[in-house]
Amino acid sequence: MEKIILKAQNEEELKNMISRSLTLKEDETYQVKVLKYPKKILFVNIKGEYEIEIVKKSELKTNKTETETQELKIQNKNKDVKKDIKNYSLQKENNKNSNNKKNYRNGNFENDENHSDMNIDKIRGFFKEFIVSIRLDIKIVNIKKENNGKYLVILDGKDMRFLIGEKGSALNSLEYLISTTKKFKHLKISVDSNNYKEKREHSLRDLARKKGKAVLLTGNAIKLNPMASHERRIIHEEISFMKGLKTESVGEDPKRYLIIKKLDEKN
Known part of the structure; x- marks a missing residue:
């Protein structure tokens, strides 16, 4: 059946575009497949990408039943995966705590800054969550503390241009927002990519x-x-x-x- 690709910022805009683009027969309808979700990063809006396919109503019912069965299998599989991940995390945490206690008793704690600086772990956790939420192709390359006391976060990826913005405007806004959060208010955090x-x-x-x-x-x-x-x-x-x-x-x-x-x- 016929397929078209549309780009829209939200569901309402997509529906309006579909109504203008499609002419359906009485026994036809359409289904939407999300290729890329729309995103909003600070002051930058990125449109989502959708595949619209015209299908027979009878075919849609059959496909729906098959899809629901497949989704149920995936959900059950995901539950097992989450359970395994949870058990692994608990085991890892217990091993870590056990090793820390052992090191403490033996006086073997390391004084190396890279091992003892908890701020780096907090910053890494924040950026991991941020990258997941904005759904962009961006990764953390390195996080380090510079001689002036500032923490430098180096990012990279195909979508970095969206996080940098025009003349660095989005990057400046991100740094400002980070500086206003309660968690990092006492820290100086700089974000960079490819020596931008x-x-x-x-x-x-x-x-x-x-x-x-x-x-x-x-x-x-x-x-x-x-x-x-x-x-x-x-x-x-x-x-x-x-x-x-x-x-x-x-x-x-x-x-x-x-x-x-x-x-x-x-x-």
Whole structure:
């Protein structure tokens, strides 16, 4: 039977698209197969992908019965798997506790930071849950504590562009949201992928030099687009290396922006 692929953000939008796209006969109906679920990541909406197939109503009833039987088998199998996983987890936890007690009695606890830093385990647990919930092709590459005390989370995957967002906007928002949670309020957590932040910093410094030269050449002040505070600091720093220029911050976050102007320019 005929099949079409539709993309929609929600169920209502999908139903409207189906009603406009399909012309059904009296003995026909349709069934929907989800190829990709719709997602919302911070400020980014990603449409779901659906396969719509026109089928005979009689065929649908037969397929439904077969599907229900198969789903029941899968559910029973999943119950057994979950039970095995639960038993394995309990056994693993008991072994861990037993080893910890043994090490404690013998005075063999390691002082290595990678073994003793519980914050890394908390951060890893948070990001595992986050990645599962957003259903994107993203994985944790590494989590480490840097010399300045900040925790760096390195992610990678085909869908990282959605988590980074336009000019890093989604990534900045994610870091801000993490910093406001009660669990991580006392920690500084940075998220990066494929050295994106380093590349972004180079891009911002190039932008600052380019705009700074234009101000020196024309004498006209230049207003930049709104940026996060750490990106404004990069612009401030780079302009400070250029004689005869200064920067001024204007507005309130998240729309706070910079103006590059000559030092002798009157306000």
